[in-house]
Amino acid sequence: MGDSEDVGRRDVLKAGGAAAALGLGGGGYLNALASGGDGASTATGLESFVGQNEVTQTVCSPNCRGKCPIDVHVRDGQIKKIEPHPPEDEQYKRACVLGLSHTQRVYDPTRLKYPMKRADWSPDEPNPTGRGPEAEFERISWDEALDLVADKMQSLKSEYGAESVLFHEGSGNYGQTGKSFKRLASLFGATQSAWGIDTNVGKGFNRITGHGAFLPPTNESEDWENANTIIVWGSDIFSSQFQMDASKVLDAVENGAKLVVVDPVYTTTASKADLWLPVKPGKDVYLILAMMHTVFEEETYDTDFLRSRTTAPALVRTDTGELLRAADVSVDGRDDQVVAIEDGEPVALEPETEGDYALFGEYTVDGVECVTSLTKLRDHAADHAPAAVAEKTGVDADNIRTAARWLATRGPGGIASSYALGRYTHGHIFGQAYAIMLAMTGDYGNHGNIHAHHPGGTTLAAGDWAAPSDVDPGPSLIFPEYPDAMIDGDPHEIRAVYSIESNMMGNQFPDRQRYQNAIENLEMYVVADMHHTDTVQQADIVLPVPHWFEQEDIISGWGSHPHLGYRHRVQEPLWETRDDYEAIRGLAERLGFGDRFPETKREMLRELASRDDAIDFETLYEQGTQRKETTPVVKYTDEFPTETGRIELYDDDAPSEEGVSFELPRPLEDRTADDHEQADEYPLMFMQKHSRFRIHSQYEMVNWSREINPEPQLDIHPRDAKARGIEDDEYVRVYNDRGEMVVKAKYNEAFQPGLVNTDQGWWARDFVEGHLNDLTHNETSDVGRCMAFYDVRVAVEPAPEDVDTSMYTEGNPKGSGAATPHTGGD
């Protein structure tokens, strides 16, 4: 650090440019600050308002890892600022730059005010081609909106069946509304949405351990300081996932933990690492197999753990490749139990037993030749020694060994694996692989173990309320199946969509053109949202939702922290906005299910809370947060929910893809393959990193953030840029066989040559041309069934001369409340 020139050069932000809550006995959530409060002038000659605000405790809850309890300060009927509010367990005090800026979001001009109908839509003549950027909307009443929707649902039900109506729920909010949405869908018999994003890695992990849906459970963040080695794999946790709780990871580092970051990008997180492994995109399975090889070679595996909690000793038949079962041979035990060798004798393997089982070797049992599962794994890993994969993965062999050695020998630690890995087509293989790697090092069930890049957190357990056991729910479709259903009626026709909490057409779904074509087959598209998003612009009926500060809810701490939070209303809903619950209940009444829904949202919340023994409505309401003590801090302490009760190292019932069968984690790549057929035409891999300035596409409009981060950019290594004649800050055209976008190039040495990136979450209005989801695709792997946003190839060239960039280049910012002075930033 040093001279003034440096300060000047780093001066990225040059200066000088341009209600009261509901009462329930006056609970502790409403607490005007005690100190100060006389509005005295300070010595600056200005009035200070410290202590004059009415403060309401509530919760912020997009699909981030925060679910942060916050205080909202109101003065003169205006929200003035947000501060974090330490929850019941104070060590979970948290918030990020976004939650702190709701002050601007609440009043943003993008807020929806009234129910609307697309001007050229009617139930009988839906005019689907009228949707899109040019669509115009007219204000209607709530009654009219709900009548139109309910009538159309009924007529579609009689014509095509109830399943022709799709209830699509996104991840835009973590309250209880989704449960009422599912309840109505179940009662009506509608098709329900099933997740098709970020489930890849969890699927592979689950196959081995029985745990994991998105990412597998991991110890709560309060425990991370006990980790001795943290391998963050494919995640910039300090920009997204852990920024609001960063102190926990930093405390681990301060305590002496080794931080390893595996990432093709030198991220903020990588900049804090003791060791950074700059892996090439899609080569992660090679890399972790090489780490396994190191552990085998150096014999640093956890023998006790492998014997007691895994199927490492289970015998695999040489003839069939299947696990030897007790029934195959004369071994006492249940027929389907797997068999190990103990003191030279075959025995059936029980869960959680500590026998002196043979971990390696070939054995013949009743004439059947076998080897142990661990032998199979060792031989497989031997094909991927560090030196052998170094060139392919781009990672130095010694560094691979160091990372493996730290994990295996420094005591409890883990792998904070990420959703990014699952954004490559075959990402589930990595899930399988690292589940096995952590079994080798015995990193399950201890303080300091880590299995995912965000903690487990907790949810409200409401039993069957969302899917009442007395009704037959309709079918479900995973997201990537929508277009085929809409276009070809495969597996069944979808004629209408009711969408909540989702900017599906603007950010959450890939291949924008395909989805736009698909929705042309809809007769009705109902979208409920807080803002006029790109998805709202495609809607036929628009239902305006109040800002979170105008809603009441119980917020789950899923993926975040072990509390539930009570969302108190800070102010009355602005304009004619209405809570989703009221809209859902209004529809339920019209559809004949009114009696299945409590009259008010508060009553629903009470009913749901009463179903969860671990919490108490009054306490939650009064305190604003309640730690759910039934949420274990340390995970994986019990028998694994697999057939054997153990981690199953060798999966003889494995699925296969493209001729590759996954008994063991075998590498398989899609577009990242060096010899992929499009490698010459579209030589660059394209990623859409989560940034600290948006949660998916939420907060896009926050003026403060946009002063720092004003427009979409293409992060590109200077060498890749220069090879294409692209100057720094020049607008570029990024394209492939699906579409294109025009954004500004940002020379960024942090990016691996061959890899480019545009941070996700921008709205269509923010792009000079196109959209990043014009480039992504909707293809999934058979096993993962998960959108592969990063497994995308593009080419880049300077933007055509005639592209109009005036929205950014002439101090003429388009977008968020066009008055925003986008003067700062780079």
Add this chain to the structure above:
Amino acid sequence: MTNYGLVIDQERCIGCQACAVSCKQENNVPMGQFWNRVLTEGGDKLDTPAGGYPEDGDDGTLDMHYQPTACQHCENAPCVKVCPVNATYTRDDGIVEIDYDKCIGCRYCMAACPYNARVFNWDEPEHVPEEGTGDVEARPQGVVEKCTFCSHRVDEGLDPACVVNCPADARIFGDLDEETSTVSKYVNNYETDRLLEDRGTDPKTYYIRGEMSPGRPQTSDKLESELDDDAMPGVPAAKSGGDD
């Protein structure tokens, strides 16, 4: 005497911008202006590293740190010296502040400040929302403004907004004249730098580089001096400064 100072642990700072934005929110800073900027010490642009990407499996030379930068509250403040009307002055507790009623907008102080810490309201200040934010009145057109260490909060026993809102516990505020304060301990026990020390400004903002500190776990918005002792983090006793 009280002498307020700030320690920023750059090993902890994750460049999240929460301090920059909560500063704007709390202090009602106009759009287009920042009192507190999170600079990237690395490449030319925000969030880019210096050095080169690894080639052929080597380790490369990339390096990046964040440097949150606001008024350094210099002990020997050039801005105070040049102000012709004594609008900029140093309070008894060491905070350098501007009396906006006195400021004539000559901007000598801006020229004198080597840290680019001051901004000038050339136009009628704009706020989003229009009514303004935070807990302090907006400044008019034609005056210079800058970080006040949130003196309006400090006067009420509260930590500055940027300190309360840092999720990395990287910002520590307190009394440098109090030996047992965390800022004093960290300045004594960790390797710290001040910006442009050669200018003789004697800044009261210290940056930790090298070994990471335990930071300042925040579970309250109160000044350290208002808290019970056991609410504060322990500083490892055996740390000696300057050896790493």
